[in-house]
Amino acid sequence: MGRAGWGLSPPGVLFAVLGLGALLLPFLTVAANRIVAGDGVLPWRLAAPAVTLPGTAAVMAGLLLGLPSAWPRLRFAGSILGLAGLLWLLMQGAPALLVGAGDYARVSPAIGFWCLLLILMLLMADALAQLAPGSLARGALLAAVLGTLALILWSGTLSQLSILQEYAGRREAFADAAVRHLALAFGSLATAAAIGFPLGILCHRRSSLRTTTLPVLSFLQTIPSLAMFGLMIPILGWVGDSVPGAQAIGIAGIGFAPAFLALVLYSLLPVVGNTVTGLAATPPSALEAARGMGMTPRQRLWQVELPLGLPIILTGLRIVLVQNVGLAVIAGLIGGGGFGTFVFQGLNQTATDLILLGALPTVALALVSAIVMDILVELASPTPQGTA
Amino acid sequence: MRIGVGTILRPALVLLLLALVLRPDWFAPVFRPLAPEGAPAIYARSSLLSLSLSHLGLVAAATAAATLVAVTLAILVTRPAGEAFRPLSRTVTNMGQTFPPVAVLALAVPALGFGAGPTLVALFLYGLLPIFENATIALSTLPPATMEAARGMGLNRWQRLVQVELPLAFPVILTGIRLSVVIALGTATIGSTVAARTLGEVIIAGLLTSNTAYVLQGGIIVGLFAVLIYDALVQLEARLARHTGGRRTA
Amino acid sequence: MIEIDRITKTYNGVKAVDAVTMTVETGTITVIVGTSGSGKTTLLRMINRLEEPTSGEVRINGVSTLATKPHLLRRRIGYAIQGHGLFPHHTVARNIGAVPRLLDWPKDKIEARVDELLTLFSMDPAQFRDRYPAELSGGQQQRVGVARALASRPDLLLMDEPFGALDPIIRARAQDDLRRIQKALGSTIMLVTHDMEEAIRLGDRVAVMDGGKLVQHGTPAEIIAQPATDFVANMVGEVERPLRLLSLIPLCDLVEDGDAPGAALPADASLRDALAACLWTGRSAVPVERDGDVVGRVTFDAIRARAELRA
Numbered sequence: 046m047g048r049a050g051w052g053l054s055p056p057g058v059l060f061a062v063l064g065l066g067a068l069l070l071p072f073l074t075v076a077a078n079r080i081v082a083g084d085g086v087l088p089w090r091l092a093a094p095a096v097t098l099p100g101t102a103a104v105m106a107g108l109l110l111g112l113p114s115a116w117p118r119l120r121f122a123g124s125i126l127g128l129a130g131l132l133w134l135l136m137q138g139a140p141a142l143l144v145g146a147g148d149y150a151r152v153s154p155a156i157g158f159w160c161l162l163l164i165l166m167l168l169m170a171d172a173l174a175q176l177a178p179g180s181l182a183r184g185a186l187l188a189a190v191l192g193t194l195a196l197i198l199w200s201g202t203l204s205q206l207s208i209l210q211e212y213a214g215r216r217e218a219f220a221d222a223a224v225r226h227l228a229l230a231f232g233s234l235a236t237a238a239a240i241g242f243p244l245g246i247l248c249h250r251r252s253s254l255r256t257t258t259l260p261v262l263s264f265l266q267t268i269p270s271l272a273m274f275g276l277m278i279p280i281l282g283w284v285g286d287s288v289p290g291a292q293a294i295g296i297a298g299i300g301f302a303p304a305f306l307a308l309v310l311y312s313l314l315p316v317v318g319n320t321v322t323g324l325a326a327t328p329p330s331a332l333e334a335a336r337g338m339g340m341t342p343r344q345r346l347w348q349v350e351l352p353l354g355l356p357i358i359l360t361g362l363r364i365v366l367v368q369n370v371g372l373a374v375i376a377g378l379i380g381g382g383g384f385g386t387f388v389f390q391g392l393n394q395t396a397t398d399l400i401l402l403g404a405l406p407t408v409a410l411a412l413v414s415a416i417v418m419d420i421l422v423e424l425a426s427p428t429p430q431g432t433a
Numbered sequence: 434m435r436i437g438v439g440t441i442l443r444p445a446l447v448l449l450l451l452a453l454v455l456r457p458d459w460f461a462p463v464f465r466p467l468a469p470e471g472a473p474a475i476y477a478r479s480s481l482l483s484l485s486l487s488h489l490g491l492v493a494a495a496t497a498a499a500t501l502v503a504v505t506l507a508i509l510v511t512r513p514a515g516e517a518f519r520p521l522s523r524t525v526t527n528m529g530q531t532f533p534p535v536a537v538l539a540l541a542v543p544a545l546g547f548g549a550g551p552t553l554v555a556l557f558l559y560g561l562l563p564i565f566e567n568a569t570i571a572l573s574t575l576p577p578a579t580m581e582a583a584r585g586m587g588l589n590r591w592q593r594l595v596q597v598e599l600p601l602a603f604p605v606i607l608t609g610i611r612l613s614v615v616i617a618l619g620t621a622t623i624g625s626t627v628a629a630r631t632l633g634e635v636i637i638a639g640l641l642t643s644n645t646a647y648v649l650q651g652g653i654i655v656g657l658f659a660v661l662i663y664d665a666l667v668q669l670e671a672r673l674a675r676h677t678g679g680r681r682t683a
Numbered sequence: 684m685i686e687i688d689r690i691t692k693t694y695n696g697v698k699a700v701d702a703v704t705m706t707v708e709t710g711t712i713t714v715i716v717g718t719s720g721s722g723k724t725t726l727l728r729m730i731n732r733l734e735e736p737t738s739g740e741v742r743i744n745g746v747s748t749l750a751t752k753p754h755l756l757r758r759r760i761g762y763a764i765q766g767h768g769l770f771p772h773h774t775v776a777r778n779i780g781a782v783p784r785l786l787d788w789p790k791d792k793i794e795a796r797v798d799e800l801l802t803l804f805s806m807d808p809a810q811f812r813d814r815y816p817a818e819l820s821g822g823q824q825q826r827v828g829v830a831r832a833l834a835s836r837p838d839l840l841l842m843d844e845p846f847g848a849l850d851p852i853i854r855a856r857a858q859d860d861l862r863r864i865q866k867a868l869g870s871t872i873m874l875v876t877h878d879m880e881e882a883i884r885l886g887d888r889v890a891v892m893d894g895g896k897l898v899q900h901g902t903p904a905e906i907i908a909q910p911a912t913d914f915v916a917n918m919v920g921e922v923e924r925p926l927r928l929l930s931l932i933p934l935c936d937l938v939e940d941g942d943a944p945g946a947a948l949p950a951d952a953s954l955r956d957a958l959a960a961c962l963w964t965g966r967s968a969v970p971v972e973r974d975g976d977v978v979g980r981v982t983f984d985a986i987r988a989r990a991e992l993r994a
Binding site: 054055056114156167170171173174175264267268269270271272273275276278279282367370371372374375378379385388389391392395397400401403404407408411412414415 | 531533535543622626660
């Protein structure tokens, strides 16, 4: 890493080569309507040269700034410049291509755009890995990225893109799906935590309980998601039919309840397993000292074992949250709502934009959850980093 | 105690699975009450055996390709020449694994169309990460004394890699493969929504026609496959770990 | 005064500690020494009831330890262990103040006590108070561990191989520190070790354990001069016995009038130091000084006579 001076960063070289190659691929697609396949348009054919040139130049400059290995800040700035170039091309290209293309015409990002986006984000990740920012800096960076994204979407500069046109037609359904998705992911997390923490603490105390509980939970974790969601349907359908009042509170074979229950079952292993591992991470000598100085079992748990195990326990919650955000998509198949509804509708209608409308927010939500939880885990580490 | 339960349960579950796949009609009386009036209780639109074989084939092909690529990449980034790619590869594996498998599958459709193709690609891409992560950890945390001894006795780089590093890293790599296989089995089930021939077809058919019998039938078969394959790989790992002195990651 | 009365611990029919009876005087250090499996640690852990005795009892100042709930009993008894057992997520100050906090001392009293102890252990409070254990050296961690055990001014301090994880030089310093602090505070200490050298160096009384039984209990000099069994003799080391004995006797015991060449030794140095000085520099006598003035000499012959007499 310490190569000083003008040395080239090998990943930077890779990104530059791949990125320049991706500039030769179609950047946007124009289609006559939302179902048919479209025609790809190369970056420099999007609009007049005076318009496309700055964008293309910014992308190329960004890729070149990623080359010197000794200046991670410069490489980071390069990735920002490149992304700005991509945004410019999208903003300028979409309206230009729609001129005279017909009322139902749709413009969407094509392979070239996605490749460049991926490459520039990898460049940013590589530069950030070199810079190794602290947890607060990463939090600020995440907030800045999300703020910029929100600003771009809110300003309407990209409203000509097909995915946003798709969104414009289903604002309410989208808001509903978002609320449902969050309720599924966070609700099941909270429920699993409420059950899993006490269970984990009990398992920590009693090894007999541990040796029976953990295998059962990892068995549950192994069952493929579609099968698990499917199996919940007859079970909850039976409960809904036979337990008086169950249907009144929303327990039925199809819909929110089976999806929620399936997610809770999947969440138990990471919560219980990491609670057990976290509590067992206390150094034996510290535990012996705690006993020797006269702490009660409750005091040992709250003052020693839980604080020391907190990072591992939070890591369990990170796994659960990321996993549930993804699995909640399956709820779309059994009428449980969430972004999965769009994904599977889109697959049925072979409407790419609709698939993206469901998949992209899910991916973004999972990424943001992971980054936020990583920051929390780091903040919860009791001893200063690097000295422990 | 657990071994006792396993030795009885394992063959029983294998037999149950074989019967469900090869002689589905035997179970008609069991599933009958769950099927709607007049609807068939046993999925007969295509043979469960061919669906199972196609399902397992997809998983095997994707996992084999993912193993080959992931281990090669892991070897490259753990050599001195690939050192510069280490921090990047760590970020990519960390963030890449947060991508929901279903989303990866859905995103592969616009690029590759419907059928087995996108499923295979999604399974492959998603399968890379756990294997790569475990292989990188395993290859970069080999016992230094052993590596020093291997150099000291005059093995060249290639010999060290083939005779010492890979065999020692193998149990940990296998753990990565197991994680990858479990995810692939689940994701392949969803692959039937993009018209890949997998066991998910049975469940989806059940969901579309509100035939709980199908849902349960498909769910049980897929679940049994997953649990038995997972268990077999755990057993294999435990056996290998005994040979290499119990080096395992969580 | 600590009275241990026919205390016994049985695991699955095997007696780990077999009817041990001994008395520890207030303000002294008693070192329990033995090989691993001799029951020495079990004996120690029965005193603060980390292990419950199968039979027998321990009385502290006449009151049976069975009369108090175990966790309340332990708050009155200091406990320091090998590898220090500090809480990695708490600062030095919070670690030292742990027992006072359990006892609900007022905050300012805890703070004052923490600073007092850090100073006593030659660690600058301003510098060390807010550090985490991981930021300290091994020797510093061990000192904080002992300071924590002493924080609530316990009736008794139990130490289980407290210096086991330290390297020899730091270990010797830690032993000297413990001696000094014990003298200053007048604490009563029971310490477990497998190292006879440490036992002789630190103990006012040494208790030797073998196979769960107390085989000898006496002053270090008694243990060396009259080992009760072959096992004790073996622990002391047959060959080194004269040297061990000499190391217990200060020069002032044998000082006589007269001159001697070369550098002087202080009066509280041991005969072993004087013997080494004679052999190393080829002298037949060394001068002895007290507070800078030469008060006489100790001769090689006198040292030899003293060693012969006892051995």
